[in-house]
Amino acid sequence: MDESRKNVTRRGYNLENINLWEDEINRLYLLVRRQINFAIHNSVILKQLNITLKECQDYIILIGSIEKISDIFVEVAKNEVKINKLSTYTKNYLNASYKNILRAYEMAFRSIFTKDFALPNEALKKVDEIKISTGALKKEKLEEDVKRRLYLVIYNLHSTTNFIKEIAEIGLDIF
Numbered sequence: 001m002d003e004s005r006k007n008v009t010r011r012g013y014n015l016e017n018i019n020l021w022e023d024e025i026n027r028l029y030l031l032v033r034r035q036i037n038f039a040i041h042n043s044v045i046l047k048q049l050n051i052t053l054k055e056c057q058d059y060i061i062l063i064g065s066i067e068k069i070s071d072i073f074v075e076v077a078k079n080e081v082k083i084n085k086l087s088t089y090t091k092n093y094l095n096a097s098y099k100n101i102l103r104a105y106e107m108a109f110r111s112i113f114t115k116d117f118a119l120p121n122e123a124l125k126k127v128d129e130i131k132i133s134t135g136a137l138k139k140e141k142l143e144e145d146v147k148r149r150l151y152l153v154i155y156n157l158h159s160t161t162n163f164i165k166e167i168a169e170i171g172l173d174i175f
């Protein structure tokens with residue numbers, strides 16, 4: 001099998017896994033949403049779970065944000081798989097952005113369950129430090145399709161930061 005054929009096979013396999021992952025996240029989102037709605041309409045369940053209506057509302061916003069983030073990263077992954085021939089600078093730039101977004105997400109998410117007041121503030125600060133820009137990438141000499149996909153990836157990464165802020169704000173509201 002020639003090298004280009006191996007690459008397509010590997011990419012097809014990755015896209016298949018990405019689609020499976022998205023389906024699982026969507027199923028989990030619907031399950032949790034149904035359970036929370038059931039608890040909201042049944043005060044006995046609320047008492048058994050020892051949660052308030054406010055917490056239910058926060059959990060609905062939380063799972064909605066997580067589901068939207070997963071949808072965004074599915075789109076990012078689909079575009080990334082189809083992008084080739086990026087410079088080392090661009091690859092490093094994207095990798096640094098991914099790491100910062102993941103770190104901010106982890107802090108925001110953890111803040112809700114640990115009730116650590118510093119974590120949502122750190123997450124918000126980290127999100128503000130993430131400068132996802134196309135300025136430096138304009139110097140890249142890329143084919144139009146690759147450039148379009150790269151800009152979609154950057155736009156989606158920027159959108160992710162908005163949902164991380166929502167999660168961090170839930171962490172702040174707990175106090």
